[in-house]
């Protein structure tokens with residue numbers, strides 16, 4: 171059944187909504203059953219009281235007529251105050267007015283009533299006949315009068331039973347149903363909340379291995395899951411730090427033999443060979459430097475602070491113009507920039523953005539920086555709101571299949587690693603690492619007709 175709901179997109183996706191819905195459905199069914207039982211019971215009770223009431227009236231009428239003289243009985247019947255729903259008349263034989271089946275129960279009730287009231291025995295009816303038609307809700311009683319050949323016939327129609335006569339009942343039912351709904355939703359939300367916390371913690375761990383541990387309180391199962399999660403995250407943390415330390419140690423120790431090799435290379439007599447040899451060593455050195463920086467970035471625990479994105483971008487642009495004086499007019503910051511504050515690690519963020527801007531300038535020939543948010547009117551972003559920094563160029567762009575590949579460490583489109591054409595291929599990988607560690611992301615998109623756009627999203 172649930173599968174069919176899913177197919178129709180009716181089945182909610184959140185666990186809390188599903189649980190609340192099931193509980194409310196269950197309780198709704200219980201309430202409907204309760205309501206049904208109450209209604210049937212009420213109808214039965216109504217019918218019983220009506221029958222009792224009418225039997226009482228019929229008895230009273232009989233008493234009145236039987237106590238009257240034979241000759242005056244007709245006038246007495248005619249002179250009775252009309253009672254709605256009642257039909258009373260005298261006849262020479264019992265006339266149940268076509269109502270059937272015969273009701274021995276009603277006959278006994280009336281006879282019992284007559285025996286309990288103070289009533290002279292000679293005035294008791296010689297015979298009582300009664301019938302009740304449950305479908306048409308009609309009843310009829312005929313009394314054979316004493317000292318008379320005639321019968322007194324009384325028939326009546328029962329009123330339609332109405333189990334919801336009182337206003338308090340529907341109000342009470344409504345209050346009960348709504349309060350049950352609210353209590354269920356509130357309770358389920360509270361119970362399920364730790365699951366969302368666990369999911370958020372897992373997501374945070376994916377971005378930052380230094381994320382703080384979860385609190386191990388709450389219901390037994392949740393506390394157990396939180397403990398298991400904390401153990402797992404501390405293992406991941408240890409694993410990552412061990413690897414980073416190893417990387418840093420290898421990088422560091424390789425520098426001494428490279429320096430020695432460089433010194434020895436000076437003794438190579440063949441000029442061409444020496445130049446090639448030294449260039450290779452330079453390249454190895456550059457790669458090691460980048461690797462060490464990568465490792466240091468991972469190991470560094472820079473504190474998160476509130477920073478103004480616009481002024482950070484202005485600083486990077488100024489530094490870029492200083493570093494590339496001949497390309498000053500190719501470095502553009504699209505103004506005016508909205509003033510937006512985000513919580514980020516300033517050095518890391520600056521390093522990542524600078525990497526992207528240098529890529530645009532070196533491989534695209536120009537760089538244009540823009541800041542976008544859908545919340546421009548405010549200075550502070552609300553939690554979870556996103557700001558996007560766009561770094562565009564009008565260069566050749568990238569082939570679609572390499573848009574993701576370029577984020578792999580040491581991946582370069584142009585394989586030579588000389589200073590003129592670029593670096594080691596670690597830039598994008600470091601930048602994405604830094605930005606993801608702060609809850610954001612970097613994606614690359616080709617622009618039309620040509621050029622590349624790096625979109626950096628950050629969370630406010």
Ligand SMILES: Nc1ncnc2c1ncn2[C@@H]1O[C@H](COP(=O)(O)OP(=O)(O)OP(=O)(O)O)[C@@H](O)[C@H]1O
Pocket residue numbers: 460525529530531533534563565566567568576577581582583584592593594595596597598599622
């Ligand atoms: N804006 C761009 N236009 C075209 N190609 C680009 C652009 N940005 C990056 N690339 C390609 O992606 C590759 C990887 O870039 P990445 O920044 O990771 O390394 P790098 O620039 O080569 O070296 P590093 O940044 O470590 O000094 C580059 O070598 C380049 O081929």
Ligand SMILES: [Mg+2]
Pocket residue numbers: 525528529593597598
């Ligand atoms: Mg680069």
